[in-house]
Amino acid sequence: LCLAVPFLRQGDYPSVPGAENTYSAGVQAFYAEMIEMAKKRKEKNQALIIMGHLHTLKAEVADKDHSERIIIGGLEEISPEIFTNDIAYTALGHIHKAQCVAKSERIQYAGSPLPLSFAEKNYKKGVVEVIVDEGNLVTVERVAYEPLIQLMSVPKQGSASPDFILQELENLPEATNQLDYYPYLEVNVLLTEPEPLLKSKIEEIIEQKAVRLARIQSHFANKNETEELMETELLGLDNKSPIDVANLYYQSLYGVEMPNELRSLFYEACSLIEIKDK
Structure with a gap:
């Protein structure tokens, strides 16, 4: 039996009188009620699977440039304690980085199928294969794969001077006819003075390279x-x-x-x- 719950917005969940965090308390109350109903409906030797779209407490997100919809102050974080051990498996979405929740293989974010920002370019992508039998969890295995289109940054970490950037771009592979497989490129430039012609210089080099320029970001040391x-x-x-x-x-x-x-x-x-x- 699968209980599939979408992302809950205001009005989707019950109000909890006296709750300090109305969102978190309301969502947890909604799940608790739905889980109890599901347990009553499931048949003997039937596994209960939960699918939810939410942000659990202490879930790991990218420090910068993350594209998950995060409410300031973490008010939307939900305690994973509502997903009790008698639930065979809980599959969660919303957080893009694959991870177990509360150190339990029974509760996991499989992660987004593709990196959705450059902060996620080093995330390992894959799916989670879950096997249940006679109502019990048998195995949980992560099956990794490489996205067809990669994200890359110049430099690989941080930012660098315009001269270094231009040299690194010159060293990129030359353009081919395989345009659909070109990686997306971000360029992070550390500026110590105005460089009005830098953008055109970068674009001129990129035209001959096997990459797709996604953005140029300027950084200032001071x-x-x-x-x-x-x-x-x-x-x-x-x-x-x-x-x-x-x-x-x-x-x-x-x-x-x-x-x-x-x-x-x-x-x-x-x-x-x-x-x-x-």
């Missing part, structure tokens, strides 16, 4: 360190000139003063705006 300082500085925004604000933002990204060439261009732009306003 950004996190100076965000708090920048917020403090901007409190006195009314007393700052446009060039002061522009230089502050430039410093927050690159960690150095805006070069004179850019200052001159900025002054020129400001002058044109003033003339237009007049």
